Amino acid sequence: MTYQQLHQQKQYLLLDCISGSTAYNLNVPGSDIDKKGIFILPQKELYGFDFTDQVANESNDEIYFEIKRFLELLTKNNPNILELLSTPSEFVLYRHPLMDLIRPEDFLSKLCLDTFAGYAQTQIKKAKGLNKKINKPPDTEPKTVLDFCYVANNSGTVLLNDWLKTNNLLQQDCGLVKLDHFRDAYLLYHQSGRTRFRGIVSGPDADDVQVSQVPKEMENIAVMHFNKDAYSVYCREYREYKEWEEKRNEARFQSTLSHGKNYDAKNMMHTFRLLNMAEEIALHQKVMVYRHDREFLLKIRNGKFEFEELMQMVESKMDQIKQLYDTSTLPDKPDEQMAGQLLIRIREEFYKC
Structure with missing residues (x-):
């Protein structure tokens, strides 16, 4: 059963209602008209693997629940389901007589x-x-890995980008070696003579720092820490913001x-x-x-x-x-056994017709 099929076979509808702001008496100019309802599957579809719990249109402002799913949610006192069952009569477009068996006060x-x-x-x-x-x-331009790297300096730390600028160094002329026993900490080296390093990052789109091969006799010029956790949180929040901005x-x-x-x-x-x-x-x-x-x-x-x-x-x-x-x-809580008996009775009465 699909949304389109349900509207082509309206004999399977049990309840069809206008819902949302209109039913709430909270509609204002420009408010959408939402719909919710209940349907019952054709009997033959109960015997296969493809049981349809609910169907909806593409914009999801028209949703219809199969009677079993509806009763399950009703026993959980789902607000949307209780509201649907209690829709004022002026907003009920169609109601099957079998719906009289399901009373809100019983749930x-x-x-x-x-x-x-x-x-x-x-x-x-x-x-x-x-x-x-x-x-x-977030910033208009996304931050990069380098914005989350810090260099030990005297009794504190400074942002790597500031440290590089102060010392007239380029990140691509630097190399890193993992510092054992310190999480996300690195010895930082600068190239000299014929020694060439890979750089701290591979480019502006890098999502992590990179290490280089460093001669054993070479001394590091600084200790650097990459705050990887903060960078991960920033990336997630930036992505979520952009998704929200696009879909809002x-x-x-x-x-x-x-x-x-x-x-x-x-x-x-x-x-x-x-x-x-x-x-x-x-x-x-x-x-x-x-x-x-x-x-x-x-x-x-x-x-x-x-x-x-x-x-x-x-x-x-x-x-x-x-x-x-x-x-x-x-x-x-509601009586689940009673709800189960109601489901059986409704199916038996409907399929008997």
Whole structure:
């Protein structure tokens, strides 16, 4: 089963809903329209090796879960799945009668504290990550291995490039020999007479230093250390930044810059949406997808709060929610056996038709 095949064989759809910001009542001009749903595999596909858990379109804004996968995630109190099951009727495009067998209240449990709050923490990490990328962008030109090499000098160290410049030396006229028992440390030599060395690095694109053959009688002129760990971390962060820069939603990024708070306000909006939903589940034992707190949430999205202020609100909110779940009558976790029986019944009823 593929996304295209599912839409050509709509008889296998069990639920088709508009989801995301539209269903949340958080859509603004320019918001995408997302869709989520549930399908059931043709009976013959259950007997082969190629079981399809879920399908999606290329942009991943339309996702459909096979009924088995849907029920599995439901027993884990996955927020996206609970929201899908509780989609307001005005956003339900199609609903098979068999879906009446699956009731949200039969699956809600204290796991929601971890799942909804866990998703909220993920949104905070994303917001913090953007804050870091905006405030600490890498250099326009990437650093090289030489920028992470240091020479012992008196009672301290100096950057290799500065040391070479001070001593009127070129890195390509130098040679290195590994210094035993010292990690990433080298004896540094400079060529003289007929002695020629390979250089400290092979070129600007090198990802490590290189050693040379040095005559035994020759004395070194310095001891050098290559901070290889720092170089590896720098390369990873630089690569991640460039990948993020290439793939980022430019309109969303410019919106973040425009409110001047240097964090992803949309991520923070969803943090509070998830926390509020977790609180509502504990208080009312229902999933409220349509957000009546739209005004407050959009204030967050529009950058009306400082990041530190939001973090204080998150901490206070989490303390309240934990207390609510401590005294809640919700079960500790959903009944997996009941979910398994539901799956069998739904398959039997569907394939019988």
